[in-house]
Amino acid sequence: xxxxxxxxxxxxxxxxxxxxxxxxxxxxxxxxxxxxxxxxxxxxxxxxxxxxxxxxxxxxxxxxxxxxxxxxxxxxxxxxxxxxxxxxxxxxxxxxxxxxxxxxxxxxxxxxxxxxxxxxxxxxxxxxxxxxxxxxxxxxxxxxxxxxxxxxxxxxxxxxxxxxxxxxxxxxxxxxxxxxxxxxxxxxxxxxxxxxxxxxxxxxxxxxxxxxxxxxxxxxxxxxxxxxxxxxxxxxxxxxxxxxxxxxxxxxxxxxxxxxxxxxxxxxxxxxxxxxxxxxxxxxxxxxxxxxxxxxxxxxxxxxxxxxxxxxxxxxxxxxxxxxxxxxxxxxxxxxxxxxxxxxxxxxxxxxxxxxxxxxxxxxxxxxxxx
Amino acid sequence: xxxxxxxxxxxxxxxxxxxxxxxxxxxxxxxxxxxxxxxxxxxxxxxxxxxxxxxxxxxxxxxxxxxxxxxxxxxxxxxxxxxxxxxxxxxxxxxxxxxxxxxxxxxxxxxxxxxxxxxxxxxxxxxxxxxxxxxxxxxxxxxxxxxxxxxxxxxxxxxxxxxx
Numbered sequence: 001x002x003x004x005x006x007x008x009x010x011x012x013x014x015x016x017x018x019x020x021x022x023x024x025x026x027x028x029x030x031x032x033x034x035x036x037x038x039x040x041x042x043x044x045x046x047x048x049x050x051x052x053x054x055x056x057x058x059x060x061x062x063x064x065x066x067x068x069x070x071x072x073x074x075x076x077x078x079x080x081x082x083x084x085x086x087x088x089x090x091x092x093x094x095x096x097x098x099x100x101x102x103x104x105x106x107x108x109x110x111x112x113x114x115x116x117x118x119x120x121x122x123x124x125x126x127x128x129x130x131x132x133x134x135x136x137x138x139x140x141x142x143x144x145x146x147x148x149x150x151x152x153x154x155x156x157x158x159x160x161x162x163x164x165x166x167x168x169x170x171x172x173x174x175x176x177x178x179x180x181x182x183x184x185x186x187x188x189x190x191x192x193x194x195x196x197x198x199x200x201x202x203x204x205x206x207x208x209x210x211x212x213x214x215x216x217x218x219x220x221x222x223x224x225x226x227x228x229x230x231x232x233x234x235x236x237x238x239x240x241x242x243x244x245x246x247x248x249x250x251x252x253x254x255x256x257x258x259x260x261x262x263x264x265x266x267x268x269x270x271x272x273x274x275x276x277x278x279x280x281x282x283x284x285x286x287x288x289x290x291x292x293x294x295x296x297x298x299x300x301x302x303x304x305x306x307x308x309x310x311x312x313x314x315x316x317x318x319x320x321x322x323x324x325x326x327x328x329x330x331x332x333x334x335x336x337x338x339x340x341x342x343x344x345x346x347x348x349x350x351x352x353x354x355x356x357x358x359x360x361x362x363x364x365x366x367x368x369x370x371x
Numbered sequence: 372x373x374x375x376x377x378x379x380x381x382x383x384x385x386x387x388x389x390x391x392x393x394x395x396x397x398x399x400x401x402x403x404x405x406x407x408x409x410x411x412x413x414x415x416x417x418x419x420x421x422x423x424x425x426x427x428x429x430x431x432x433x434x435x436x437x438x439x440x441x442x443x444x445x446x447x448x449x450x451x452x453x454x455x456x457x458x459x460x461x462x463x464x465x466x467x468x469x470x471x472x473x474x475x476x477x478x479x480x481x482x483x484x485x486x487x488x489x490x491x492x493x494x495x496x497x498x499x500x501x502x503x504x505x506x507x508x509x510x511x512x513x514x515x516x517x518x519x520x521x522x523x524x525x526x527x528x529x530x531x532x533x534x535x
Contacts, residue, residue, distance in 0.1 A: 028495070031492035073529075
């Protein structure tokens with residue numbers, strides 16, 4: 001194809017689209033459905049292999065009839081692809097048993113920057129060790145994965161944004177983490193030094209899932225934006241997680257954390273309160289805190305202090321480590337009951353020391369009688 | 372006020388605030404801030420005069436509501452109106468769209484770039500290779516063998532499930 005290509009007189013006809021620089025052509029191609037994208041190879045010699053160099057690969061199950069077809073398609077695209085792959089997205093919520101491991105292996109050999117994997121909730125993908133060796137990663141979204149700690153983990157040094165949805169850690173690795181934490185002054189090297197944005201969706205009282213959050217917070221000291229969404233499932237068996245929190249308390253330092261969003265999606269539990277406690281004692285430069293606990297049927301309470309005084313668990317446990325002079329806005333949205341009121345009073349206390357007001361948006365009450 | 376000069380030497384006078392929507396121009400203005408008026412002329416050599424007209428029309432439309440777009444807090448009615456306007460704006464021949472893509476790329480105007488790329492891909496969507504070739508005047512210089520045998524067999528995996 002090469003020798004013939006050079007003889008072509010491109011400017012003779014009015015074919016402007018072929019004259020576009022390759023990266024712009026790829027931009028148009030990337031907006032076509034995959035099959036039509038490959039179909040452009042029939043247009044002319046200049047177009048024959050253009051599709052194979054598009055840097056952003058997005059695979060969506062909706063264009064495929066079966067899992068088999070999808071898998072084969074991804075395999076072939078990765079096989080025939082040339083040049084760098086910057087982005088790899090795969091959406092397959094309906095299909096299970098997707099061989100992500102082998103695709104990861106291919107991607108780890110490219111300078112991939114962005115990976116999005118949204119798999120079916122009934123299929124748990126185990127993140128293999130080659131994933132942790134992809135040093136070029138900048139942005140990651142994972143859903144429903146089990147993290148397998150590699151034997152040697154040097155960290156993902158360029159990672160900036162990390163989104164985890166219902167990710168967990170295997171029992172063996174949990175043990176390993178515990179050992180690591182109990183091992184006195186074992187200094188951890190920086191694992192995610194450029195991580196700025198971290199969103200985690202997890203079941204707060206699930207030990208394995210919470211450990212993932214701890215592991216990340218411990219290793220990402222430069223996080224600026226943190227969002228934690230709770231998926232309330234099962235009863236809150238508080239004790240084991242309580243230990244985990246206390247173990248971690250001294251080892252987490254989030255000196256760059258500015259914005260925190262916590263959504264309990266249900267009532268605040270002990271482990272939920274401990275999370276707030278941890279963040280307050282680890283992040284001196286907090287600026288904004290939003291905490292929600294949505295419940296459907298609520299009733300507006302204008303004066304929360306008129307409620308009966310709660311047992312002040314959080315306030316008592318809160319070590320006055322930092323003054324939080326930067327804290328400007330605390331927004332509590334949700335329904336009022338014992339633990340929630342506790343949160344309210346604690347924040348009012350912190351803010352009153354800096355003579356700032358606590359903002360309560362729609363502080364609502366649905367079960368103030370519950371005790 | 373700044374002056375843009377197209378490749379065919381036509382001059383376009385634009386308010387600085389309007390032209391600021393091009394990140395390239397914004398950087399140039401920033402570099403030349405405080406200099407004489409003669410320096411506020413920007414040569415846009417790779418674009419003919421038809422395109423700056425369109426680009427400026429696009430700028431003016433978007434200039435009216437820059438903040439609302441940025442914060443996505445536009446009212447539903449306004450968003451609908453803008454959408455309609457953009458559909459009309461991009462409803463043009465494929466050559467103009469190509470020029471718009473080039474211009475948006477070199478002037479760094481992300482929304483215009485995305486809009487034009489989207490429109491081109493819409494035009495190409497759901498069409499056979501022959502139709503696409505016709506519309507975009509791509510000359511098919513494949514030999515008969517290539518077209519009938521080589522390429523179809525090369526791409527058979529896309530359409531036929533040969534392993535099934």
